[in-house]
Amino acid sequence: MALTLSRLGFGAAPIAGLYTAVDPDTAAAAVDAAWDAGIRYFDTAPHYGLGVSERRLGAALTGRDRDAYVVSTKAGRLLVPDDGGGTDDEASFAVPATHRRVWDLSRDGIRRSFDDSLARLGLDRIDVLYLHDPEERLDEALATALPALAELRSEGAVRAVGAGSKDAAALARLVRTGGLDVVMVAGRYTLLEQPALDDLFPACAAAGTDVVAAGVFNSGLLAAQDPDPGSTYEYGAVPPAVLARARALAAVCAEHGAVLPQAALQFPLRHPLVRSAVVGMRSPDEVRRNAAWLSSPVAPELWAALEKRGLIPAGGASAAAAP
Numbered sequence: 193m194a195l196t197l198s199r200l201g202f203g204a205a206p207i208a209g210l211y212t213a214v215d216p217d218t219a220a221a222a223v224d225a226a227w228d229a230g231i232r233y234f235d236t237a238p239h240y241g242l243g244v245s246e247r248r249l250g251a252a253l254t255g256r257d258r259d260a261y262v263v264s265t266k267a268g269r270l271l272v273p274d275d276g277g278g279t280d281d282e283a284s285f286a287v288p289a290t291h292r293r294v295w296d297l298s299r300d301g302i303r304r305s306f307d308d309s310l311a312r313l314g315l316d317r318i319d320v321l322y323l324h325d326p327e328e329r330l331d332e333a334l335a336t337a338l339p340a341l342a343e344l345r346s347e348g349a350v351r352a353v354g355a356g357s358k359d360a361a362a363l364a365r366l367v368r369t370g371g372l373d374v375v376m377v378a379g380r381y382t383l384l385e386q387p388a389l390d391d392l393f394p395a396c397a398a399a400g401t402d403v404v405a406a407g408v409f410n411s412g413l414l415a416a417q418d419p420d421p422g423s424t425y426e427y428g429a430v431p432p433a434v435l436a437r438a439r440a441l442a443a444v445c446a447e448h449g450a451v452l453p454q455a456a457l458q459f460p461l462r463h464p465l466v467r468s469a470v471v472g473m474r475s476p477d478e479v480r481r482n483a484a485w486l487s488s489p490v491a492p493e494l495w496a497a498l499e500k501r502g503l504i505p506a507g508g509a510s511a512a513a514a515p
Contacts (some may be wrong), residue, residue, distance in 0.1 A: 208241025379407030
């Protein structure tokens with residue numbers, strides 16, 4: 193992929209009120225803080241807050257040099273007006289339920305999603321267009337959605353195309369078509385677990401497909417310096433065995449002068465296939481904290497200790513790529 197991605201990417205789901213409401217001024221300030229921290233890759237989706245994320249991100253980026261940053265969004269779900277009222281409880285976004293999501297992986301659906309996103313963002317182009325969560329609709333994705341993405345790329349409407357999912361096996365199947373520039377794998381290549389190494393990463397290496405790592409904190413568990421039973425894993429309660437593993441990781445980090453989220457953010461970027469780690473951020477403080485964790489390299493001995501204790505795979509990443 194010819195695009196340059198900042199090593200830390202701004203995930204714009206939280207500024208659309210993921211779990212708790214975020215006011216527009218705080219959302220804009222978070223994007224400003226990301227820019228000040230050197231972040232130049234911003235990721236969003238129609239799914240995030242029923243379009244609120246795209247509108248807020250686009251507004252916050254207005255006026256900046258368009259060639260200085262990369263924006264990605266996603267296709268696969270159309271937003272259809274709905275006056276049912278209430279809030280967007282279906283996807284845990286604290287925004288009014290003004291629309292409903294409708295899956296559409298047809299050629300027309302993908303193109304309509306792209307056009308709608310461009311309008312909401314208010315930008316002159318979208319750099320990367322991902323197929324969003326296609327794991328339950330792989331046959332349709334292969335038959336119509338991927339060709340539609342490729343068509344948009346060939347027309348110059350987007351510069352790169354890909355797919356984003358937490359299902360590493362589904363992404364590997366899509367990568368093997370040879371038509372993807374990049375994949376966004378969520379929660380499947382983290383300090384806690386690395387199933388992407390089994391099938392997805394070899395497929396990406398063979399196809400020349402880049403990787404963006406998302407969900408690097410496993411939906412919150414690894415963001416805590418001292419994980420506890422109230423931590424979130426896979427957007428729910430953390431199982432005891434998973435909590436024990438996270439605590440073991442935190443203990444080794446502490447032995448080497450690091451904190452768990454610092455190591456969790458840096459770990460995926462050690463792999464040569466991973467171009468960026470995208471982290472959801474809702475406030476300037478969260479942005480600055482994540483940027484500080486990334487800019488303070490952990491001791492090399494930490495990785496060796498984690499390997500020795502069987503907490504990360506031996507030789508599973510390239511130390512040469514470490515920050």
